[in-house]
Amino acid sequence: MTNVAQVIQNKIEQNIFTISPESTVLEAISLMADKGIGALVVTDQDKVVGILSERDYTRKVILMERTSKETTVSEIMTAKVLTVTKSNSVEDCLDLMTDRHLRHLPVVENDKLIGLISIGDLVKVVMEDQRKLIDQLQQYIAS
Template sequence: MKTAAHLLKLKVLQNQHVHSIDPDNMVLDALKVMAEKNVGALAVIENGQVVGVISERDYARKIVLQGRSSAGTPVRDIMSFPVVTVSAQQCIEHCMAIMTDSHLRHLPVVENGELIGLLSMGDLVKEATLEQAELIRQLEHYIRGH
């Protein structure tokens, strides 16, 4: 099975870079970055370390539903933490299990304490689906004896 590193390489080839924000920035700033970059989450970086993740879901549940101001609320007040991370060598199955067990939709990938990418559940499901389709193709080929 492929690893987190493999998926990150595919994202780089598709010009999908990891985007981040400082925890002291306002939530409105995070929303602007997410809209501009067309992403649903940002890694929150403080002193070079991943300290959390802020997502559209965090905004909806912790700002909108609570009647708070996105212009006056710092990211650190609504980000999801403690952050769960994986190394680039983790297999996709393990990443999916972590995300499922921890109810996460975004998983930071860290090497030597540094953020190298952010995987979404969609990234993992897409790759698992492609792998299953290839396995089915190979089995059909084998059964037909070609």
């Protein structure tokens, strides 16, 4: 069974973009737009203290009529961040993401951020595992 360590090791591009809780929401949204990503891990001295997604922005800035220039990341981030470790299985992560309606999971080791996995990363791994199993079964049947 594939685990998180294998997922982050096999990711072609493993750039983890972070932002501080004191940054403005405008800075965060600008960084997300520039990098083409939908979420940022909020860190304070390398420790994960939150996560900020486009969903947080739309629900906690736009709908509440706040301004991006004056609102800080800490005011709208999701502070109760669920994290995983390298030893978690892909299945465990998918279950967690499905149950909690999450799209991203920070990967931590010794309280330090070492990766970020998305639902898309996990779906790719599951599809590849299934492809390998099908190939093995076809070879078995053919021999």
